[in-house]
Amino acid sequence: MKTALRIENITVAYGKFTALDQVSLELQERTTLGLVGESGSGKSTLARVIAGLIAPDEGRIMLGSQVLGKRRSREQHKRIQMVFQNPDSSLNPKHTIRQILAEALLFHKIVDRAQVDKRCRELLTRVHIDESALGRYPHEFSGGQRQRIAIARALSVEPSILIADEPTSALDVSVQRSMLELLNTLKSELNLTMLFISHDLGVINAISDIVAVMRQGKLVEISPKEKFFSHPETPYSRELLSAVPKMPISNSAGGIYESK
Numbered sequence: 001m002k003t004a005l006r007i008e009n010i011t012v013a014y015g016k017f018t019a020l021d022q023v024s025l026e027l028q029e030r031t032t033l034g035l036v037g038e039s040g041s042g043k044s045t046l047a048r049v050i051a052g053l054i055a056p057d058e059g060r061i062m063l064g065s066q067v068l069g070k071r072r073s074r075e076q077h078k079r080i081q082m083v084f085q086n087p088d089s090s091l092n093p094k095h096t097i098r099q100i101l102a103e104a105l106l107f108h109k110i111v112d113r114a115q116v117d118k119r120c121r122e123l124l125t126r127v128h129i130d131e132s133a134l135g136r137y138p139h140e141f142s143g144g145q146r147q148r149i150a151i152a153r154a155l156s157v158e159p160s161i162l163i164a165d166e167p168t169s170a171l172d173v174s175v176q177r178s179m180l181e182l183l184n185t186l187k188s189e190l191n192l193t194m195l196f197i198s199h200d201l202g203v204i205n206a207i208s209d210i211v212a213v214m215r216q217g218k219l220v221e222i223s224p225k226e227k228f229f230s231h232p233e234t235p236y237s238r239e240l241l242s243a244v245p246k247m248p249i250s251n252s253a254g255g256i257y258e259s260k
């Protein structure tokens with residue numbers, strides 16, 4: 001397996017507070033890494049550093065064989081896209097869905113102007129939104145539909161890495177489930193590498209291949225999902241797991257077994 005992204009000794013401080021403390025991590029191509037940890041442990045900060053929204057104080061990030069500098073090229077920005085808990089943060093309320101998708105497609109020169117409409121329709125189909133949505137505005141859709149549109153926008157520029165920061169937390173359980181199914185399908189169809197952040201271990205179980213645990217700005221465990229749920233390495237991971245009811249763990253073959 002090839003390494004899609006490597007982060008080395010990343011440190012981020014907000015004033016005197018160290019939010020990330022020498023964090024190192026590798027994302028392998030076409031795998032989903034689930035990032036868990038209590039509120040304030042630094043998960044979103046890590047996601048934002050990887051997406052290039054915050055510059056680290058120390059450490060470096062490698063995308064394949066390229067080191068990502070403080071100022072990323074358009075191409076480097078394009079390759080790492082992010083979806084947020086609140087889809088509205090990436091959907092301009094004054095723009096139609098067509099405008100939202102077209103802007104990204106044209107800015108990153110993904111298609112010619114003549115092909116924009118066709119590509120917009122394809123993107124909506126991918127996320128199971130009817131193409132009649134193109135002429136409508138974000139507020140005309142439900143939260144789950146808006147999140148699908150935000151995912152379409154992120155995917156429009158053909159990233160190799162998708163970072164999802166609590167993308168299902170604001171959704172009803174049934175909508176949450178279909179969103180996870182969609183992300184899993186997109187991951188295999190588009191060969192995506194994903195970093196998926198959630199405080200919900202059921203969600204992490206449904207989506208991840210690897211689980212990484214953060215605590216107080218440090219990574220304290222990185223394990224294959226089955227190992228994390230059956231034989232967690234650290235007392236802190238055991239504590240996180242003991243806080244949730246026993247859950248069936250889906251394995252890569254589609255079978256399930258119980259967490260200990």
Ligand SMILES: Nc1ncnc2c1ncn2[C@@H]1O[C@H](COP(=O)(O)OP(=O)(O)OP(=O)(O)O)[C@@H](O)[C@H]1O
Nearest residue numbers: 014017019037038039040041042043044045046199
């Ligand atoms: N812009 C900021 N200025 C100052 N402190 C910040 C800023 N952003 C985050 N923090 C602090 O850094 C720490 C890590 O925050 P972060 O949002 O990365 O954690 P998290 O694990 O994603 O938490 P949550 O699950 O609640 O979203 C927290 O203590 C937070 O209060």
